[in-house]
Amino acid sequence: MKTSALALLSLAGALSAQSPVTFDRILNADKEPQNWLSYSGTTRSQRYSLLTQITPDNAKNLELQWVFQARSLEKYESTPLVVDGVMYTVQNPDDVVALDAATGRVFWTYSYPVSPDARPCCGRLSRGVAILGETLYIGTIDAHVVALDSKTGKPIWDMEVGKAASGYAITHAPQIVKDKVIVGMAGGEYGIRGYILALDAKTGKEAWRFYTIPGPGEPGHESWAGDSWKTGGASVWVTGSYDPDTNLTFWGIGNPGPDWNGDKRAGDNLYSDSVVALDADTGKLKWYYQFSPHDEFDYDSVQVPVLVDTVWQGRPRKLMMWANRNGLFYVLDRVNGQFLMGKPFVKVNWMNGFDERGRPMKLASAASSKEGTLILPGNQGGTNYYNPSYSPRTGLFYIPAWDNYSSLYVKQDQEYVEGRTFGGGGPRPTTSAPVAPGGSNFRSDDDIYGAVRAIDPKTGEKKWEFKMADVTDAGILTTASDVLFSGGREGYFFALDARDGKLLWKASVGGAVRSGPMTYTVNGRQYVAVDAGNSLFVFALRQ
């Protein structure tokens, strides 16, 4: 124990030279847990840190170290990066800020001039940046990818990769694979035709493009009636994961459009609400699995794919774990996409089991209607973009969940008009609707609630939950010392014991936590960072 701590310290010393972030470092991020080199921490996206200075015993001694108040009133949903003592975060919509990770003092700020054409549906924001070498990458809400010098914030290149006036946008942190920067298009509420593309990290030149809706002649095209594929959405707005053994990059795909009326898009609407596995060098589809065929409930499958190597039913397997917006928890084989298990983790009424190939058996009554259909989970889902976590130590999968939650789905006729929202109706609140943001909470015990829910991924059974009085949009972080960090909409950031959900510590941060917390060390001291409200808060143990 002592030796490993010493080894860590000496490693930190060696890297204080701030060497370039090679792809090898990103792939082996576990070897330098003092840093956080990509959106989800590692390419496996477990949001599990090997740092152990903060423990269940001493978490009560956590205290605020510094705050970065962003000059933006937009929701702060990003996870920062930390590289050798320097933190990189965003200031919405698309500014990038470099700070001293120990003190919060700003080195530089890059201000991106957003085009007036930008029209992201659900927040003028960015969920974070990526780094490769000494270059940072941000995708912008007007569908550009910009490369910046990580030491100065000066732009290196700026590529327009989508038409903002038609509703294309980028809101997620880019993914780095080898020498490429991979991004996907948001705009599922605007009748876009989604795609994922890889750019050459040095030049910004497009290397490959994968359309999330197959074109004429491609397999899956027949899953869209008529011309509906041209405006079918299938957006991407949360960062994927990468498996070096298979060289596959995995991405969750958003809802089909129009969101709430499937009449004119008869068929399964591939690859909406699916996970796609793409060859990272070519963008070719290796396999896919569709969670919600022909969706009318806005069940984007944009969650982060969590990659886990473990024993499954007696033999070691390369798995993908996924808590989906549609209320079900899934285990897939990530080599070939085979469906291994699917189980509700919250109340679900739109399906009743799976067929032998893993296709959900959707109830005939589970369809949007003119008069409204009551569906659980409701429109924001059983979970959403909120980062889940998997701890190899506890073997548990942790989900930011909304339970007892329903919406009334109403469909309406709608014609496509370029650049305008293309919803075809919409969800109506029921008695079990969340508290309006900023409002007071009057809920009773039977109403909707939010929770950190720990499930055993081998069975899908709930092991424990930490129930909140309001819903949660907060991601989850676990550590090798069995501490779990998360928060919720009511403005607390807290630490739980990852083994049993016991509350260890909490801080009032005065604004909803809508981001995934992360952890790092500088000079041997462990810090935990989280965005809440409009600011970024950093905590460490009292000295």
Add this chain to the structure above:
Amino acid sequence: MKLTTVCLFLLASGALLAQHEYAATDIENGGRQYTNNCVYCHGPEGDQIPGINLLQGKFRRTLSDDDIARIIREGIPGTGMPAQNMNEGTARTIVAYLRSSAAAPASTVAGGNAGRGKTIFEGKGGCTACHRAAGAGSRTGPDLSDIGALHRAVDLEQSLIDPGAVVLPQNRFVKVVTKDGTTITGRLMNQDTFTLQLIDSQDRLRSFAIADLRQHSVVTTTSMPSYKDRLNSQELADVVAYLVSLKGARKP
């Protein structure tokens, strides 16, 4: 002198325009836009955000048509009201819909006299023991100072006759028992995972750490009595007429 006349004329015609001249197609299209874009937060009746009733013209402050159209298009920074990517014309149809809904005659209870109703409200009815209106009465129950701008007469009458039929979440009561055994009942003002806030029967704002409570429960039923047999139909009509007249504080 002449200038003043012209200004007055313009102001008057402007006011007329603001209130009456909305094209029927705009109102209809606005209704559709409202359903598509606004209902999720504001609700089908426009009253889902406490203190606001979009369909009855009840906003946080007085708003011109221009103000409303701008807020629809640009949102209100720092609140849950997002900017809608919508052109001016479309936003104007929503304004037309909101204004025409607010101008539609609310149902009234025939024969009610607001003056008599006020007397009953403050006297025989005993309403001020829990409710407050126009600066008088207890704050434990919902403050009714602007109830006439928020709800229709028919709904107010329903609440007098059958108060338990609909209890809005913001009017719920809560009962807490402290560790020393003291029971406190009050109107729930807010709560979270660790704390709870209420206003008690002495109008005190009180906040509790849930860890310090022996028990706490949110009451979804009402403590208000039915006035079906306590007041005759004329008295009920009078009270409703008084409630309908309560439109909230006016800005100078």
